[in-house]
């Protein structure tokens with residue numbers, strides 16, 4: 073019997089789901105699973121709360137985006153009742169993500185309202201991480217995770233002991249980096265972020281903003297705060313809320 077899948081968006085840019093439908097593995101999903109609820113491709117309003125009877129049972133429900141309104145909270149609770157596994161898809165669903173920079177008072181991760189059974193990280197999730205995660209879900213295996221941080225695979229990696237004495241006063245580099253961003257006094261969250269994204273931002277000259285979340289088994293909030301406390305942050309960075317905008321606690 074085919075696995076039943078649902079894919080639902082809360083408040084989001086739809087980037088995670090757009091990435092999903094653009095992958096070859098999406099064809100595997102369509103062929104080997106039954107998509108019972110997927111408003112993004114059904115042309116229906118995802119914020120319309122379905123009645124219990126309308127929500128079919130799902131073996132796996134992927135949820136993209138964060139909660140910004142009551143209808144999304146109610147939808148989540150109904151999905152929890154009708155789904156065997158709920159997986160947070162992307163940084164917004166896991167931590168609040170980019171939405172947390174908005175003026176809205178409410179931008180909460182999925183795990184604030186319901187228990188989740190796992191998460192697929194990234195903003196959007198890297199193709200290899202999303203692809204292997206979908207295959208794992210189709211095969212009933214646990215989601216892949218990473219024990220190492222981004223620095224462990226970063227070409228700019230310095231001696232890590234240096235981090236403790238580094239002064240950080242910038243969010244962006246003045247030139248394309250050839251040494252670790254932290255050496256250039258630019259904040260980079262690589263030390264407390266899991267690897268798996270192929271260091272794409274670093275390779276484009278941008279510091280890591282932590283969208284992949286923590287390495288396996290670590291609490292993101294405590295992890296990032298501990299890391300920031302080892303740096304000498306400038307007053308401007310201490311006040312900049314964006315530095316910690318993803319600091320929600322996932323309940324996985």
Ligand code: SF4
Nearest residue numbers: 084087162163164195
């Ligand atoms: S995690 Fe990134 S790509 Fe996914 S919905 Fe949020 S902002 Fe868009």
Ligand code: SF4
Nearest residue numbers: 223226229252260262
């Ligand atoms: S702090 Fe950033 S730039 Fe430095 S090694 Fe880690 S990921 Fe690379």
